[in-house]
Amino acid sequence: MTPFVEQALSRYALAAPKARLLAHHTNTLFRVEAAQERYVLRVSAPGLRTKLEIRSELAWLAALTRDTDLIVPEPVATRNGKRVITTGTGPDARFCVLFKWVPGRVVGERVTAGLLREAGSALARLHDHAERFRPRGAFSPTRLDRAWPFGAPDMLSHDRRLPGWPKARRALLHEAAARVQTWFDGLYADPRGLRFLHLDFHPGNWKRVDGRLAVLDFDDTRWAYPVQDLGIALYYLLDGPSEPVLMGAFLDGYARVRPAAVPDAGELQLAVIARQLDLLSYVMAHNVMAGPDLIRWLGVVEGRLRRLMR
Numbered sequence: 001m002t003p004f005v006e007q008a009l010s011r012y013a014l015a016a017p018k019a020r021l022l023a024h025h026t027n028t029l030f031r032v033e034a035a036q037e038r039y040v041l042r043v044s045a046p047g048l049r050t051k052l053e054i055r056s057e058l059a060w061l062a063a064l065t066r067d068t069d070l071i072v073p074e075p076v077a078t079r080n081g082k083r084v085i086t087t088g089t090g091p092d093a094r095f096c097v098l099f100k101w102v103p104g105r106v107v108g109e110r111v112t113a114g115l116l117r118e119a120g121s122a123l124a125r126l127h128d129h130a131e132r133f134r135p136r137g138a139f140s141p142t143r144l145d146r147a148w149p150f151g152a153p154d155m156l157s158h159d160r161r162l163p164g165w166p167k168a169r170r171a172l173l174h175e176a177a178a179r180v181q182t183w184f185d186g187l188y189a190d191p192r193g194l195r196f197l198h199l200d201f202h203p204g205n206w207k208r209v210d211g212r213l214a215v216l217d218f219d220d221t222r223w224a225y226p227v228q229d230l231g232i233a234l235y236y237l238l239d240g241p242s243e244p245v246l247m248g249a250f251l252d253g254y255a256r257v258r259p260a261a262v263p264d265a266g267e268l269q270l271a272v273i274a275r276q277l278d279l280l281s282y283v284m285a286h287n288v289m290a291g292p293d294l295i296r297w298l299g300v301v302e303g304r305l306r307r308l309m310r
Contacts, residue, residue, distance in 0.1 A: 001030075003087070003088070004043050004096065005019050007087040008096040008098070009032065009041065009098075011080070011085055012076065012098055013078075013079050014032070014035070015034050015035040016034060016035075017034035018033050019041060022040065026219070027042050027043060027219060028043045029042055031101070038100075039076060039098050039099060039101055040098070040100075041096060041098050041099075042096065042097045042099065042219070043087075043094050043096050044095040046091060046092060046093065050140070051084055051086070051095055052138060053140040053142055053222070054084050055084055055140075056139050056140035056196070057221045058075050058084065059139070060130075060133060060135075060221060061073060061074070062075075063129070063133055067129060067132075068125065070215065071102065071209055071214035071215065072216075072218070073216060073218065075097055075098065075099055075100075076098040076099065076100060083097060084096070084097055102209065102214050102216060103209055104207035104208050104209035104214060105208050106203075106204065106207055107204075107208060108203055108204055111246065113246060114249070116246055116253060117249050117256070118253060119206060119233070119253060120233075120249070120250040120251060120253025120256075120257075121253040121254065122215060123230070123233060123254060124254045124255075124256070124257035124258040126201075126215070126229075127195065127197070127226045127261070128257065130196055130197055133195075133196060135196070141223070143194070143223045143224065144224040144228060144278075145188045145224075146181070146184070147178075147180040147181040147274065148177060148277060149278055149281055150278075150282050150285035151285055152177065153173075153281070153284040154284075155170070156174065164295040165298070172302060172309075173277075173305070176273055176276075176305050179273070180270060180274045184274075193225055195223070195225070196221060196223055197223075197226065197229045198215070198218055198221060198229060199220040199222060199229055200217055200219070201229060202232070202233060202236040205217040226261065227263040230251075230254065230268060231271020231273075231274060231275050232271070233250060234272050235272045235275040238272070239300075272308060273305060276301060276304060276305060276308075283297075
């Protein structure tokens with residue numbers, strides 16, 4: 001990654017910047033220090049998002065910074081005033097964005113009912129702003145309207161026995177995807193409810209900053225419905241013994257800001273199922289897991305879906 005980082009940082013007005021690896025997930029993040037200031041350089045994975053999609057993400061972040069007091073990442077422009085730059089060439093080209101550092105501590109697994117009420121209210125405020133947000137100029141048209149956003153796993157089309165893919169599990173996944181796609185088809189038939197949304201709202205993307213909640217990682221932004229955003233958030237509260245309490249606290253926080261906008265339980269359940277299929281689609285398309293780890297996770301996925309679909 002060194003050539004991409006050096007090429008990107010040379011375009012900013014930074015004094016002797018030093019970068020070190022911060023995290024590698026879908027994208028690769030570097031912490032950058034220059035003249036006692038901190039930044040985050042995001043180097044996008046090749047082929048996943050277009051430059052227009054990233055520009056659209058940054059346009060919403062700029063509007064959120066201008067119109068609200070929510071703490072969100074703030075992009076930094078290059079010497080030439082660009083906020084998205086391209087490093088490398090051809091199929092290895094990477095899009096890079098430099099953000100100002102958001103201080104504080106990532107919430108991660110340290111969730112409480114009180115914090116989740118605050119998070120629910122923060123998501124509701126994002127949705128309030130999304131209702132007012134009117135993009136100008138060229139803007140991404142990408143929607144989250146497919147049960148398998150990265151394609152259905154190839155294993156679902158096989159009849160032979162495959163490790164981790166027994167027939168009963170494949171039948172369950174087919175049924176879940178059919179339910180979700182039917183729901184999506186009805187939902188997206190009326191485009192008036194579409195909003196440009198975060199779509200990756202979970203404790204790993206929140207920080208505590210001076211007693212307030214900061215929301216990070218807008219890299220999955222696209223057009224969708226608020227119930228999908230809620231389902232994604234609730235998905236990350238599954239499985240623990242406190243699941244009902246934590247989910248209830250999150251929805252209570254949301255309802256305090258948008259009391260008339262809380263979806264019914266059936267829609268929320270479909271939205272949670274949709275998130276599970278979304279992640280399975282991504283994991284299989286990008287070979288995120290393999291061998292025993294994948295087989296164990298597929299068992300967890302099956303258990304969740306059987307419970308949710310009851």
